[in-house]
Amino acid sequence: MIRLYDFVLSGSCYKVRLFLSLLGQDYETVPVGFYPAKEHKKPDFLQLNPLGQLPVLRDGDLVLRDAQAILVYLASKYDPSGSWYPDDAAARGRVAMWLSFAGGELMTASAARLHDVLNYPFDVASLREQARQAFVVLDDHLAEQELRDCPWVAGPEPTVADIACFPYVALSNDGGIARDEYPAIERWLARVMVLPGFIDMPGILTPWSGEAAEEPAA
Amino acid sequence: MSKDLEPAALDQWYVIESSEDLRSDQPRRTRLLGRPILGERSASGTVTIEERTEEGETLRKLPCLERYGYVWTTLGAPVKPLFDMPEFEEDGRRLVVCGVLTVRTSPGRIVENFLDLSHFPFVHTDILGAEPMTEVTPYKAKLDESSGELWVTECGFYQPQAMAASSGAAQVDYLYRVPQPYAAVLYKSSPGKAGAFDLIGIFPQPLEETLCDVHCFMLVYDDVSSYEGMLQWQQGIFLQDRIILENQRPARLPLDPKAELPSRADTSAIQYRRWLKNLGVEFGVA
Numbered sequence: 001m002i003r004l005y006d007f008v009l010s011g012s013c014y015k016v017r018l019f020l021s022l023l024g025q026d027y028e029t030v031p032v033g034f035y036p037a038k039e040h041k042k043p044d045f046l047q048l049n050p051l052g053q054l055p056v057l058r059d060g061d062l063v064l065r066d067a068q069a070i071l072v073y074l075a076s077k078y079d080p081s082g083s084w085y086p087d088d089a090a091a092r093g094r095v096a097m098w099l100s101f102a103g104g105e106l107m108t109a110s111a112a113r114l115h116d117v118l119n120y121p122f123d124v125a126s127l128r129e130q131a132r133q134a135f136v137v138l139d140d141h142l143a144e145q146e147l148r149d150c151p152w153v154a155g156p157e158p159t160v161a162d163i164a165c166f167p168y169v170a171l172s173n174d175g176g177i178a179r180d181e182y183p184a185i186e187r188w189l190a191r192v193m194v195l196p197g198f199i200d201m202p203g204i205l206t207p208w209s210g211e212a213a214e215e216p217a218a
Numbered sequence: 219m220s221k222d223l224e225p226a227a228l229d230q231w232y233v234i235e236s237s238e239d240l241r242s243d244q245p246r247r248t249r250l251l252g253r254p255i256l257g258e259r260s261a262s263g264t265v266t267i268e269e270r271t272e273e274g275e276t277l278r279k280l281p282c283l284e285r286y287g288y289v290w291t292t293l294g295a296p297v298k299p300l301f302d303m304p305e306f307e308e309d310g311r312r313l314v315v316c317g318v319l320t321v322r323t324s325p326g327r328i329v330e331n332f333l334d335l336s337h338f339p340f341v342h343t344d345i346l347g348a349e350p351m352t353e354v355t356p357y358k359a360k361l362d363e364s365s366g367e368l369w370v371t372e373c374g375f376y377q378p379q380a381m382a383a384s385s386g387a388a389q390v391d392y393l394y395r396v397p398q399p400y401a402a403v404l405y406k407s408s409p410g411k412a413g414a415f416d417l418i419g420i421f422p423q424p425l426e427e428t429l430c431d432v433h434c435f436m437l438v439y440d441d442v443s444s445y446e447g448m449l450q451w452q453q454g455i456f457l458q459d460r461i462i463l464e465n466q467r468p469a470r471l472p473l474d475p476k477a478e479l480p481s482r483a484d485t486s487a488i489q490y491r492r493w494l495k496n497l498g499v500e501f502g503v504a
Binding site (some may be wrong): 007008009013031032033035038039047117118119173174176202203204205 | 236239315317318319320322431442445446447448449451453454455456457458460461462
């Protein structure tokens with residue numbers, strides 16, 4: 001059984017939960033005391049991941065850290081269609097480029113959230129500014145993709161790049177980053193949220209949560 | 219900024235940190251009702267709390283006490299001792315201290331949302347509620363004159379996963395106790411012990427009028443869940459509320475009865491707002 005070392009409020013762990021759900025793949029979770037106990041920085045967990053970060057995935061003898069690496073592995077092993085991690089040189093290059101963006105520039109939005117929700121002592125103004133710059137890049141890219149009839153981050157079909165980019169953009173309000181100025185991002189988030197098997201996490205406003213849910217159900 | 223505050227806000231007891239997290243190597247520099255606060259624990263374990271100037275100079279020592287897993291203080295002169303929770307003396311329950319979570323809204327919005335049954339199916343979908351079972355059956359909310367506490371009683375709700383230990387959906391009995399304006403405890407049927415109640419409490423620490431650190435605990439009969447499982451169950455629910463709370467406008471709790479249109483399900487909110495108004499609460503209200 002696939003085992004995910006997990007923290008309920010982590011957007012990076014959610015990348016993996018979301019993708020496993022989209023694949024319809026069974027798994028078990030091991031909740032790790034990220035907050036307030038900081039178990040991920042203690043010796044037991046550091047044996048699993050010396051970087052002291054979540055998520056970690058165990059599948060048989062294989063232990064993987066880094067959400068992006070885990071997504072690539074899961075797609076390669078458990079997606080018979082091959083569409084989530086396409087086997088084409090250019091497509092794979094584009095996917096890798098946006099995976100790197102998800103694990104890099106977009107993590108400023110994650111850090112702003114850690115500051116706002118869990119009191120991490122970060123320079124939140126600077127983080128929000130960096131996150132907004134990353135959002136502009138993503139928004140411009142998605143707008144161009146739409147014009148090319150290619151509405152996903154790395155091509156005409158959703159890939160692991162979409163799943164890697166989705167959580168910290170969708171959670172940006174938790175870190176005090178509104179998305180009013182990024183209409184292409186908003187349309188893309190809405191497309192992700194109707195993928196078959198989509199699941200949300202606390203802090204993500206889906207079309208069927210909060211105010212919108214007060215409309216009569218069909 | 220040290221604006222004059224009204225007794226109704228000053229004279230409450232506030233949590234500033236969990237006992238576990240206030241360590242001798244980890245002081246707590248924080249704020250309470252807009253004023254700088256420093257909480258420290260000495261090597262021998264004694265806790266001191268002081269109010270400071272914005273420049274970090276000591277203004278005065280504040281009262282402090284440790285109870286229920288938390289460190290409490292007050293900026294005023296409470297007429298009542300810290301409210302008693304006898305359930306902490308009873309055997310068999312496990313205490314889960316959920317960690318500080320920060321929310322950009324007023325303490326009144328946080329307490330009012332905590333008392334609200336009607337949001338369960340929409341905000342905590344498939345956990346504390348589910349469509350189409352959205353009806354809030356009639357319940358009672360009233361001020362207990364002898365204790366000066368607000369109690370909300372006779373609540374019932376259909377919940378898919380009422381607690382971390384729940385094995386399936388159940389009709390769950392609820393009651394709420396609001397011992398002071400900015401603290402609330404709920405009692406709900408325990409899946410771990412028939413006929414008994416589990417407790418969940420929230421203690422907002424108002425940093426500013428519309429910014430709170432929220433301290434939250436669970437005291438539950440549960441021999442099956444891991445500590446982390448229980449903790450993360452509650453943290454997840456809290457973050458579902460947080461995004462809704464931060465979108466409520468105005469962020470201050472409006473006390474004018476005409477400000478928002480209530481329905482019958484909002485009886486607890488009506489009584490809560492009326493109570494704050496009668497007590498003369500001004501901090502964090504509109």
